[in-house]
Amino acid sequence: MQTNILEVKGVKKYFKQVKAVDGIDLNIRMGEYVAVLGPNGAGKTTLVEMIEGIQHPDEGEITIQGKKWRGHSEELHHMIGLSLQETRFIDKLTVLETAILFASFYDLGEKRAKEVIELVGLSEKHKAYVVNLSGGQRQRLALGIALLNKPQILLLDEPTTGLDPNARREIWAILQKLKSEIKTSLILTTHYMEEAEVLCDRIIIMDQGKILSQGSLDEIIHLNNFYEVVEFSLHENPSKDWNLAPYTQQCIEWNPEKLTGKLYITKIQEDMPLFFELLKSKHIQLNQFNYRKATLDDVFTTLTGRHLTEQS
Ligand SMILES: Nc1ncnc2c1ncn2[C@@H]1O[C@H](COP(=O)(O)OP(=O)(O)OP(=O)(O)O)[C@@H](O)[C@H]1O
Ligand SMILES: [Mg+2]
Numbered sequence: 126m127q128t129n130i131l132e133v134k135g136v137k138k139y140f141k142q143v144k145a146v147d148g149i150d151l152n153i154r155m156g157e158y159v160a161v162l163g164p165n166g167a168g169k170t171t172l173v174e175m176i177e178g179i180q181h182p183d184e185g186e187i188t189i190q191g192k193k194w195r196g197h198s199e200e201l202h203h204m205i206g207l208s209l210q211e212t213r214f215i216d217k218l219t220v221l222e223t224a225i226l227f228a229s230f231y232d233l234g235e236k237r238a239k240e241v242i243e244l245v246g247l248s249e250k251h252k253a254y255v256v257n258l259s260g261g262q263r264q265r266l267a268l269g270i271a272l273l274n275k276p277q278i279l280l281l282d283e284p285t286t287g288l289d290p291n292a293r294r295e296i297w298a299i300l301q302k303l304k305s306e307i308k309t310s311l312i313l314t315t316h317y318m319e320e321a322e323v324l325c326d327r328i329i330i331m332d333q334g335k336i337l338s339q340g341s342l343d344e345i346i347h348l349n350n351f352y353e354v355v356e357f358s359l360h361e362n363p364s365k366d367w368n369l370a371p372y373t374q375q376c377i378e379w380n381p382e383k384l385t386g387k388l389y390i391t392k393i394q395e396d397m398p399l400f401f402e403l404l405k406s407k408h409i410q411l412n413q414f415n416y417r418k419a420t421l422d423d424v425f426t427t428l429t430g431r432h433l434t435e436q437s
Contacts, residue, residue: 130155130278130310131176136185137334138171145171146182147334153278156308158300160321162421163331164431169314170210172331173282176312177207189278203231206276206309208267210283216256220247220266223255224273231274241269245299261292268299279303281313285320293320300324318421328421332429342421349428351419355388355397360410384412389423 131153138146146168153159161169174180176187178194178201186193189201214223224238242251245265250258258266264284271279285293301324303309315321321328322342329339338345346352362384378387390396393416404411426432 128155129153130190131312132186132188132191133172133176134186136172136175136182136187138168138175138180138183144168144334146175149185149331149334149336151329151336153310153312155277156304156310157327158304158311158325159313159327159329160325161312161314161329161331162316162318162321162425163314164316164429166333167331168334169331170282171334173280173312173314177205177280178202203274204277205280206271206274206278207280208264208271208282208284210286210314212263212267214255214263214266216254218255219252220255220258221251223266224269227270228273233273237273241272242266244272245269246295259292261288261295264288264292264296265299268296272303275307276309278310278312281311283314283316286316293317297324318425322421330421330425330428332431337428338424345421345424346419349424350391351389351424351427352391353389353393354417354419354423355390355393355400356385356413356415356417357388358383358385358412359404360384360412363407363409387423389419389427 129152131151133149133151136146136149137144149172161172163169171180175182176189178198181194189204192201194201215226218226220242221235221238224242225235228234228238239248239251242248245268247262247265247269250262255263255266268281268284271281285296288296297320300311300313304311304324311325313320313324326341327339328342328345330337330345338349340348362381377389380386388396388400422432
């Protein structure tokens, strides 16, 4: 049986009327990589900061290796590595000086500081002032610092937001290397579906403080009965009694201004003939028709009513 490194039970955190985290249950196994995917304000940072011991739940319990933050904070600080959503460094320190400073918090020395700089590919930059690093290099330094104490669980809050695709992929490569070499567990928050798909064993879709769906990419798509998607557009606006509901098994989106629609279907052989019959009976001309596999964004949009805004 695989053991859980992290257990979150019934955790809630409210800010006045805002239910930032509204009853989350979550177990993370040793070595597991988990992505928390959600739009702005979903509650990702609040959840992650409670796991990190920075914020405290109003209700519920969080344990890391069976231990709560209260009474075990020193021990737990040695087990976790973290990078916050906004990383601030001292501009006039070099990369190496910064790593040494953070290493000293764990009673570690220059040797370990140099190791992590190497690990995140910043050796050539070790003498550069932090202020002169690119966004991607800065995030790699933040990742290196999170790894200083060889954490059992790594928590990264939007490690690649705002980075260009190359810089993002460099961070992914480091995380993939870590996964193959050491048994660190990872929780990362992201707005990027591709990041969740490429890096993580499990994806958690979160919105308004709740988990809406979770599993591997395939599981999420199957659990929510999304298999295939038909996107179409019409030449003219159909009459008011235009209603596809009886003709498909699955969810429908229709935009009357753009004359575009989407069908989420499980049985193309059954649904499509009915769809075409409907168009024919109403004398409606099809403009475009596209059939594809469902993506995480399809599930996400249907569950939350919103798109994941920033995409790579
Ligand atoms: N200290 C606070 N005081 C009041 N409200 C807060 C506080 N921290 C967070 N919130 C609110 O709680 C909700 C969740 O915020 P949180 O920062 O956890 O979201 P998020 O998923 O990390 O969003 P983003 O993707 O923008 O980082 C938001 O509505 C936010 O405004
Ligand atoms: Mg956040």
